[in-house]
Amino acid sequence: MKKLSVKHIVIISLLSIALAGLASAQDVELNREVFEIARELRCPTCRAEGVAESSAPISIEMRNIIAEQLEQGKSRAEILAFFQARYGDWILLEPPRRGLHLIVWIMPIAIGLLSLGILIFFFRRWHKNANAPIEADAADLERVRMEMRRSANMNANINTHLESGKP
Amino acid sequence: MDSAKRSADAATPSSTPSSTTPATTSSSASASSAAVNDPGHEGADNTSRKAITRLLWLIALVGGLAGLFVFGITRDPNRRDNIDSVLTGRPLPAFSMPLFDRYHENYGEVLEFTANSSTSTPTGQPMIINFWASWCGPCKDEAPVLERTHRRHGDDVLVLGVNTQDRNQDNARAFLSEYNLTFPNGIDENSRIGINYGIFGLPETFFVAADGTLLYKHAGAVTQAVIDEQLERMLPQ
């Protein structure tokens, strides 16, 4: 541990001043319930952080408000409604389930069901393919018969050649 | 093998010759399967039409995405995170705010704003409530505008400044001196007033009717044009 010189004291004081605004706000003890509720709220001044994660002054204050209201006996729903009344639906990390926002809730399920449906459709077709014999029309059958006759003739010629001993 | 290939070729006029190269047995399998699925010559037109349909669907989908993204990048970056206040048209929350020393003489030590009383605003007049902080750049731009408004319309409209989220009061006082603001400014020590008013950035300005209801919230630096527009609504003609 370094001994604190004047320079160090100045530096620590500067750091403290920089955070002095947060000091009193952060002297509060918060229990786990506070953070569980904070995890459902968005920090209003941050770019994309939740109240439970962010260290912005407004998030600190919101956590303190949550702690106070919990002590007053308010429920989770009441606390969320408190912030919703001031900021609108935007403050909630979970989109509301009404109006236009239903799209984001329903579409994953809809697409999932649709994909399953498509998959079943293809399963059926592929299953049929596996069980169906390969179709050939009359022209193909005739060609196959011709080829078989021709190769049978060729075999017969080869055999007679061999038997007759001709080179 | 040769004869099989020849018959496969003859039966599938639609398949392209290069797809039946001998190296890949799979493609000759696909050639014969094409024979199963597409017998006859209308196969070629059919596949073209299906291909065009597929392309159209693709273009539609990508076009939709492109539209969304073009909207995204052409939005005014300054207004990007703005949200309308949910309090519009409703009575604003009450607060009691200590004022900075320099205003004690003219306005008292504490300014009370109580909603739902007979004179809802402290002076019974419409109000312009401006939230600011000393470190906020656009606040510096709008400070002279607000001061001018106070000087011109101070008899009809109460201009009130709320200093919020400032790390220490010295910076705030320096700000007030620098812009020589004569309208009352107070301290929102722990951002409670800001939270009650739904602040998500600075500066924000609230235009309040005489009965304490919110007419309009402006996010970002407020301009003379905006103030003039709102004044017309707030002041009796």
Place this chain on the structure above:
Amino acid sequence: MDMSLSLSTLGTASLTLAMAVCVYAMVAGILGARRRDARLQTSARYAAVAVFMAMTTAVLTMQTALLTDDFSVQYVANTSRLASPTWVKVVTMWAALEGSILLWAWLASGYAALAAFVSPNNALRNWALVILNAVSAFFISVNALVANPFTLVPNPPLDGPGPNALLQNHWMMAVHPVLMYLGFVGLTVPFAFAMAALITKRPGSEWMQQTRAWSITGWGFLGIAKIAGGWWSYEVLGWGGYWAWDPVENVSFLPWLTATAFIHSVQVQERRRMLKAWNLLLIILTFALTILGTFIIRSGIVSSVHAFGDGPVGPYFLAFFLLITLGAFGLLAWRWDQVRDRGELDAIVSREGTFLLGNVLFLAMAFAVLLGTLFPLFVEAVSGDKVTVGAPFFNQVSLPIWLGLFALMGIGPLLPWRKANHQKLIHNLSWMVASAILAAVLAYIFGVRKVYPLWTVAFAAYNFASIALLLDAGVRPRMKATGRGFWPVLGQYAQESRRRFGSIIVHFSVIIMALGVAGSGGYRVDEQVRVDLGGTVALDGNYRLEVVDRFMEQTPARISAGVIVNVFNGNRQVATLRPRINAFGADQQPVPTPDVLYTAWQDIYLSVAGTVSPDQDFVVLRVVQSPLVAWIWVGAVIMGIGTVYCLLPKRRLVPEPARQTALAGS
């Protein structure tokens, strides 16, 4: 002054040269392919190497500028700082937008050069190289034309602001971005070969088999990079979490999901000659999502903590994304009928059936995550409203899908191709389901009451049973045949079936990580406590914190103030933690550096809330206790090992009797 002029000029010149040679390589490649001109093709290959050398020059120039504090180079002036330690200056190269593009372009050109000389000489190679060079050309052009980091600053400042404070205080900054880009660029190679297959109309298995190693390597890097990023957030951000469903995290997660689907469904093509067109679609989708991700991150259309901010590159990336999507998917749509195959499925309950279902689940999750990330933009476009889609939404839609994937992951490897033997299936399933139920009941008794952790424990046991059954099925017949013991046979099995064994390791690691996520996600405890100096506070379990004293630290780059805290488990001191707050220079916000005690069962995570000042005799600490978090990081290491194992070449073993005969005969 002369020196600084030449660094900026050298850098710009390297970029311009790289750009020009890259375009030449594309043209030579296209002409060489169409005319089947071997000389042009070879020229294109060597040109790819030349591009890489030019880009390497650019990178070395940037590093020189950073390490010599040359503030006449714009990027250095904007991003670097005199007081930064050397390693910070090196990583500053990718700490901001232009430099990160430089890194990506360099890696892309490197992969193109490697592919040019490692790929077997066949009809696919030329077109694949053209595509790879096209992608390199795009990224080089971002630097060369739109956002040049080497722009000359006429009046160089004396010092710069330094990189973002959060990017300076952990060594992961040197690792995570590089891993991410290795993942993205790695997956570009199978995409290029897939496009070559479409262009040359050879949609068979060639392109897939050639790029198998590239695909798995890219996928591996991407997965490890994501988890490394999570660990980095954990160690640095101060809230004790590793994944926040932040938009930037989400969009880089999407290619991993589709790539995972891809590496599974290519096996169906290998074995059953099915899904050719689907595999092409998947790899094109993976690459398109990569470009979409980088567009979203760098355009500012979605607000995020990690975003590089918006700038002129947004429209440029959008144009490239649209070009890629329309071009690649368009070509696939046009040639679809020539590419798709007949497809035969004997039974749904089969290996291929589970792979197909798994594909659907991965894509469903990718869709849900993309939808949630873009939904606020959509709502704003349609109605002007603002809405937030955050962690609660993403957790609700993705957790059930993960459970479904765990179910498939357990039964899939046990099912044979084509059709399952019902008796064996019932036998295996009984063991797995019984293990699951037993584990769930035990967990419930021991206090695990939440739904998702219980399900995760159940599926963990289900999967462990599956792995045991797999090993049993592989090992027992060999033991019988050769008469050797379990371990030698297991070793032999591991060496002979590298892919299977590697995938067992990877799936095992997934379960370990799932348990880590379930423990830390479901049962973490967050608290904020105020402790006097010298005082103690009791935590959950048997843990106790004793705050010893303040401390202060100073390095050239930062000033820090923190607290020394002893952590006790019962009466035994287990660790001393030193969480602190750092100031990296006057203009930047102080950032906290937490300190963590990692144990196998839970982490004790401390971060300073409030201040540490001489006239304050107490300290306020944020304490997070996360059960099983360390399992995630350990699981990631295991996954890396498994991935490498999958890539090791098969050992050719001569069977014993043949060898004996050969030896006897000689």
